Amino acid sequence: MTSLDGAARSLGRVGRGMTLAARTVLPVDTNPVPADWTHVTKVDPENAKKLPLLYPVYLRHTSAVSVGGSADVTARNTEETFDLLAPASVPVFHEPSGPRHVTPRTRERADLLAIPEVLNGDSESLVGQLGEGTEYIREELVPELLGEKLPWLPARLADALADVTTSWLLAEAVFEAYVIQNPDSAAAREANVTESDLLSASETKQRAMAAERHLESELVYLEYSGTYGGDEAAETLAAVSESLSWSRLWYGGGLDSRERATAMLDAGADAIVVGDAFHRVADEEADLCERAAEDLEPGASASAVREWVGENVAIADSHAAAYLATIPSVSDPEGLARRYLTATVWTWLRLWELGRDGADERASAPNPSDTGDLRRALGPDAADDVESEDAALVGRCLRALLAEGTESDGDADPSASPSTSEEIPVDHLSVSVSRQ
Template sequence: MTRDSSVLGVARTVGGAVGIAGRHLFRVDSNPVPSEWSHVTKVDPEPEKLLPVLYPLYLQHTDVLSVGGSRSVDQRTTEETFHLLEWTPKPTIHEPSGAQHVSSTTIESATFLAVPEVLNGDSNALVGTLGEGIEYIRESLAPETLDGVLPRWTPDAVSDRLADFLTSWLLHEAVFEAYIIQNPDSAAAREANVTASDCLTVEEARQRAMAAERHLESEILYLEYSGTFGGEEAAATLDAIRDATTWSRLWYGGGLDSRENARAMLAAGADAVVVGNVFHDIAAAERSICTRAADDLTADADEAAVREWVDRHVDVDAFPAVQYLETIPSVDDPAETARAYLVATVAVWMHVLDDGPTPSESLPERYRSVAGPTHADGDDDVRVDEYLDALTSALSRADGGPTGVPVTHLSIHDVVDG
């Protein structure tokens, strides 16, 4: 062994010891995932999973947005979703289900890349997909990125080394999200080949979480019931994992549609709860409601008329926005907040339906005239007026274009198409 290699070995050992001591003895929080995040909203780029037309209002209440999906998702739909989320005041992470969903645009837009690892799936879900992703970064994404900054005369050997460095750097900057999938009937389970026999006991989940934190150094441990509520079993598992881990963030997802369920998972030890399907359900419900409103209201209906129509014809308590907002403890009155947002939504829909793709009155002006004191809940960071200006421009061109709003992702998209 040479002296240089010996010095490097000692430095590595000392550095490792300092890191371990800081993390476990002195509880230094070096995890890049903020500890204050307690509510995560998953936004799916799948074409059939639309966003509410006034989605910036709803998303101002969550802590972070997670972009990811699998069915019919590609790089284009992912980039369009990130573009839409530029009008929200919240950080956005990218959790791709396929390596090709990642691009220089998504890397630039995302706070960080979250790489999924399934602890109870097949080997492909743990390392096979990761290997495919690394190959894509090294062979495609890194060279494409470097082509834009390196002069043409750069020697191949230098380009190759820089591509190696960039690949390792992107993985270093990413966070790793270790999944335990407990619903074998879910799409997530099918993707990772998790069957009923692969679902873990509380003790097995605890052991794998410990391995993920101490060996894989996963920044996030994700207990996923995907579409169904885990109840007491999930609570017991969260409690066991929380007791056995110290550094990783512990997230829970699955079947959350009430304040009671969300609080139960947080009380059991989850650092954050993850909500997805119920958020997209808002868009489907508002399409139905606004279509009915078009038969009864005129575009110039004032706030009182719209609110009266909503109160008479909509069971607001059954509106998915209430269930979504109930999962966020900081929202004091989910039902009244949902009602206010629905009134503003109906007004925007009616205005667009009346004027077609070239509204004579700007959407921001119309929105303000109806929303009144509910405008952005007083949060100056929620850029609703800017977003509606962009939406007006997109509707006038009948497509989102590179700088407009990708309207095909919104509940109102058929106004343009039809």
């Protein structure tokens, strides 16, 4: 061993020692996943999982948005989902279920890349996927990126830089150690988790400790995937929470009320992950708008719509209120749900009216994509706290929705950009302009 090799190894040991000290002893937080994230909304790119019409207004209350799913997810619908979420007022990160869901476009849009590692699945779910992903990054993704950015590089230098870039991208990624506890879920099927693979609280604790200290996983995720873990999950969270000093501990599964969300946070979760409850808001909107169209005129005022919602919607039992109730910072989920559902129905009725009018009428009519109109529709209690980027993102989506609806009727709006509806995948939204 040369003196240079020895010096390099000494430096490596010093670096590892400093990293260990920063994670366990020093009063600093080196985990790239923010500690103040307490509520994460998971948006599934699957085409069947729709987004609420005013989704940026709902998402402004969450800490962060995760993009990913276990079934019917492709690179294309993942990119489309990122297109819809940019630029949102909250961080958006990517949690791919397959290596090829990561593309140059998703890398550009995502604030973080979270790579799943299933601790109680088969070896393929822990090592095989990572190996396939590393090969894809090194042999396809990175060469494509370098070819675009540095096309003049000689082949030998490009190959060496590809090695460095691959290691850098993996070092920059967040590793998410999963314990899947619902064997009937799509996530369990993907990772080959069966009844015999379910873990006790003590077994989960042991694997979480290995994930933090050996795998250096920034996240440990207890996943019940569509079912609520209850007392069993609370016991596991308490055990795992006591054993971790650097990794974040998240819980996901069956969260659709303030009581359930609070129970998991109180048990030791740093953050809770809510997915199905958010997508159910979109399903609710589609039915609600169809019902409103039977009772209200397209040009109904916001006050008329507000009265109709009050008479026809059981807000306390609504999916909108259920989703908002999972967010600890939302003090009045029912009141907020009432305002958001009113604004959604009013907005859709106006879009429908504009969609059926001719181009001349549309040019002179009030447009629901105007951010001032949106704020007024939300009502005085919520109008002032809507972020400007959220209102602008809503307006962009509504213009695209209107453009697509009018183009499909052969009466395109001349004021709309011809590529707008192509750039924004409005088929992911809960409603369309054209009534069925």
